[in-house]
Amino acid sequence: MAWDFETDPKFQEKLDWMEEFVREKVEPLGLLGIHPYDVKNPRRNALVRPLQEEVKARGLWACHLGPELGGQGYGQVKLGLMNEILGGASFAPIVFGCQAPDTGNAEIIAHYGTAEQKTRYLQPLLQNEIVSAFSMTEPQGGSDPTSFVTSARQDGEEWVIDGEKWFSTNGKWADFLIVMAVTDPDAPRHERMSMFIVPVDTPGVEIIRNVGVYGQEEGSESYIRYSGVRVPADHLLGERGGAFAISQTRLGGGRVHHAMRTVGNCRRLLDAMSRRAVSRKTRTGTIADYQAVQMHIADSYIELEQFKLFVLKTAWMIDKYQDYRKVRKDIAAIKALMPKVYHDIAHRCIHIHGSLGVSNEMPFVGSLIGSMVMGIADGPTEVHKVTVAKQHLRQYRDVEDAMFPDYSLIERRARAKDMYDPVEDFMEAAE
Numbered sequence: 466m467a468w469d470f471e472t473d474p475k476f477q478e479k480l481d482w483m484e485e486f487v488r489e490k491v492e493p494l495g496l497l498g499i500h501p502y503d504v505k506n507p508r509r510n511a512l513v514r515p516l517q518e519e520v521k522a523r524g525l526w527a528c529h530l531g532p533e534l535g536g537q538g539y540g541q542v543k544l545g546l547m548n549e550i551l552g553g554a555s556f557a558p559i560v561f562g563c564q565a566p567d568t569g570n571a572e573i574i575a576h577y578g579t580a581e582q583k584t585r586y587l588q589p590l591l592q593n594e595i596v597s598a599f600s601m602t603e604p605q606g607g608s609d610p611t612s613f614v615t616s617a618r619q620d621g622e623e624w625v626i627d628g629e630k631w632f633s634t635n636g637k638w639a640d641f642l643i644v645m646a647v648t649d650p651d652a653p654r655h656e657r658m659s660m661f662i663v664p665v666d667t668p669g670v671e672i673i674r675n676v677g678v679y680g681q682e683e684g685s686e687s688y689i690r691y692s693g694v695r696v697p698a699d700h701l702l703g704e705r706g707g708a709f710a711i712s713q714t715r716l717g718g719g720r721v722h723h724a725m726r727t728v729g730n731c732r733r734l735l736d737a738m739s740r741r742a743v744s745r746k747t748r749t750g751t752i753a754d755y756q757a758v759q760m761h762i763a764d765s766y767i768e769l770e771q772f773k774l775f776v777l778k779t780a781w782m783i784d785k786y787q788d789y790r791k792v793r794k795d796i797a798a799i800k801a802l803m804p805k806v807y808h809d810i811a812h813r814c815i816h817i818h819g820s821l822g823v824s825n826e827m828p829f830v831g832s833l834i835g836s837m838v839m840g841i842a843d844g845p846t847e848v849h850k851v852t853v854a855k856q857h858l859r860q861y862r863d864v865e866d867a868m869f870p871d872y873s874l875i876e877r878r879a880r881a882k883d884m885y886d887p888v889e890d891f892m893e894a895a896e
């Protein structure tokens with residue numbers, strides 16, 4: 466009997482330390498007008514590096530990675546509990562060495578990279594000396610990779626990349642980009658594209674502009690043009706034609722980590738709305754006395770607990786199987802659930818705060834937009850629901866009878882009769 470919902474007390478001590486450290490020291494960094502990923506900014510580094518050292522000294526740096534890569538190898542369940550704390554503070558993932566998209570990029574270089582790629586790109590990335598971007602989505606196509614046209618052709622000992630990419634998060638801070646390009650247009654659908662490591666200062670890489678998500682003062686979703694960009698042949702990442710499989714490895718972990726951080730964001734929203742409910746005075750008491758407000762609190766608590774348990778169960782399955790493909794259905798399911806839970810809780814939080822809730826003095830409208838981002842980034846909700854349905858329906862592929870499936874009362878009555886008639890006949894005869 467292995468069910469257990471308790472956190473090991475030793476690890477709980479670490480989580481308790483994290484709660485206070487993030488609240489007291491890390492959260493304020495997000496209010497100074499510097500960007501967590503601006504690794505070339507001396508002011509940012511003077512503030513962030515000592516905190517990263519503190520985290521390292523506590524043995525909490527890059528916990529998602531195994532000891533061979535400088536992490537603790539804690540696995541996804543522990544990372545889930547940690548990310549719940551890190552979720553609400555913009556600098557927290559950087560301070561703890563587990564920030565997207567670098568985590569996913571590090572994961573695929575660790576998995577598919579050559580020894581040289583690991584030394585040149587992975588090691589400095591893991592130390593947060595540099596940051597990276599993942600350059601897959603194109604202006605004319607995101608959800609459907611078969612619409613990608615950015616190409617790479619081999620020319621002697623080099624690859625030459627041409628095309629445009631869109632929403633390459635942090636392209637402007639990155640030292641290198643992981644670019645997905647068509648190398649074999651006539652190959653089967655899932656074998657047409659390959660991945661390349663492209664240093665951002667390679668001639669021909671041009672950041673056209675940095676798009677911002679609505680409400681952001683400064684955008685970091687880079688719109689990048691690649692014009693005759695030449696990289697050496699050894700900058701191919703993994704096998705030629707292997708980009709699709711590699712991106713699935715990458716995005717599987719990324720989606721779970723987004724969900725874990727979203728649990729943290731929702732927890733803060735529930736905390737904020739609860740504080741407001743019990744402290745906002747009315748003629749007769751506080752707004753927490755109204756049943757309608759109680760419904761908002763109850764729905765938020767119920768949805769958050771369901772979501773959190775689902776996320777942790779999915780994390781537990783990843784730890785158990787060590788293979789994202791075996792957990793595809795549940796990863797897609799929590800990805801599809803995440804924007805709805807986040808949106809609904811953010812909306813209630815805003816509503817309970819009244820005018821203050823929609824103001825720019827509170828962060829809640831940002832959460833609402835964040836919930837919409839979660840429904841699009843790493844693939845739209847519809848696509849993930851299709852994955853859930855397809856995976857779920859696999860177990861029913863042998864069912865053929867559309868008129869009288871197993872639940873038909875007529876069928877079941879007939880079967881029950883066939884089963885028990887002989888017994889009843891026997892008892893009758895015995896009487």
Ligand SMILES: Cc1cc2nc3c(=O)[nH]c(=O)nc-3n(C[C@H](O)[C@H](O)[C@H](O)COP(=O)(O)OP(=O)(O)OC[C@H]3O[C@@H](n4cnc5c(N)ncnc54)[C@H](O)[C@@H]3O)c2cc1C
Nearest residue numbers: 599600601602606607608632633634841842843844845847
């Ligand atoms: C903040 C943010 C950060 C991002 N970071 C990165 C990054 O670092 N690197 C990167 O490469 N990309 C990144 N993306 C891009 C992201 O992966 C794409 O936005 C996503 O895959 C959707 O593609 P699209 O925007 O082109 O939407 P489209 O593909 O045009 O889809 C638009 C809408 O059409 C509908 N739709 C599309 N396909 C289907 C379908 N099969 N079934 C049903 N309905 C469908 C959905 O309603 C969908 O929302 C980021 C996006 C955001 C918002």
